[in-house]
Amino acid sequence: MSSLSKMPDVVLTAIIHYLDFRSIMFLRKVCRDFRTFIDEVVPSSSIIGLGLTVNQERIELALEDSLAEFRKVTYSKPDQELAFWKDLEMILKHQKSHLEYFTVDLEPPENHRTLDKSTLEKLHSEFLDKLQNLLTSRKAPLKAASLNLVVGDQNEIMTILPNIDSEKLEEILLFPATGPHMRVFKLDRVVETVQWKNAKELGTANFMVEEPLEKFTHFERCRICVDTISLKLLRQLKETFFNHPTLESFELHHEPHYKCRELKHLFEQLFEGSYPDEVYQDRWYSRIPGNSEEVLSIRSSYFDWITFSRCKFSEIQRSII
Known part of the structure; x- marks a missing residue:
C-alpha cells in the first residue's frame, strides 16, 4: 500500500x-x-466567520467554520505576535469563498480617556499597517457579507474597508473603540468608497455623523446618530422614502435636546396623522404617493430616537385616529 x-x-x-x-x-x-x-x-478554507480583537496585552483570533464550530486562539504580546501574523497570512491566503462576517475590534487601554489624540492614534497603527498589507497583497479583495469595525477614527476604517470586495459586502457596522460616550465621527472619505456606496445596510452606535443625509439614504436599512432633529431633516427623509422604494427603514438617534411636545409639533406639521401603539404611545404615518398598499410609518421614543419604515396600509387602517 x-x-x-x-x-x-x-x-x-x-x-x-x-x-x-x-x-x-x-x-x-x-x-x-x-x-x-x-x-x-x-x-479553499471552510471558514465563514473571522474576528480579530487586539489590545495592548494580546491578540485574539476567532474562527467559525461551515459546520458552525467556533474556535478562538489568544496570542500574547509581544511574544506570540509573529505566530499570529503567520497564522493570519495562511488563513487569508486560503480564503477564497466569501465570509459571512469579518470583525476587527481595536480595544483601547483602560486609561484611554486620559490619553491625547495622537497617542490613541498610534496605539494600533502597527497592527493596522500589517493587516492592510496582508489584505492588499491578496490576488483578489477579501469577500465578506458583513464588516464589523470597532475603531478609533476614520483613518482606521480606511485601512480595512477599501480592501473588502465591494460586490459582496452588504452590511457595514461601525462602533467607536473609545466607549459609549457620544462624539462626532468624521466619515467624509469613507462615504466616497465604492464599498460604502454598494452596501445595503449600515449600523452605527455611540457616535454622531455630520455628513449630508444623502450620503446615507442609498442603504436599504440604516441606523445613524445625529446631534439635532429639524423639520428640514425630517421632511428630507420623508421625501427620500417617497422617491426610493428600496429604502426599508431608517433609524435616527439624536441627543435628548427635545421635549415630547416639541417633537409632536414637528410630526403634526409633517405627517398625515397618528395611530395608537401599545409600546410607543403614538405612531405617525404618511401615505406614499402612487402607492396604495404601503404607508410611511414613524415611531419615536420622543426623547432619543425616531424610526422611519414602510408598512402595509391595511395593517394600520383600523387604528388610524
Missing part, C-alpha cells in the same frame, strides 16, 4: 476537498511534501 504522500495529486486534491481548514493546516505540518503540495494547490 502506497503512503499518502506518494499518492497522485488528483487523489490528494480529492482528499483535501473533504477536510476542514484546521485539518488541512495539520496535514501541512506532517512533512515537506504535504506542505509544498498544499502551498501550490492553495485549497
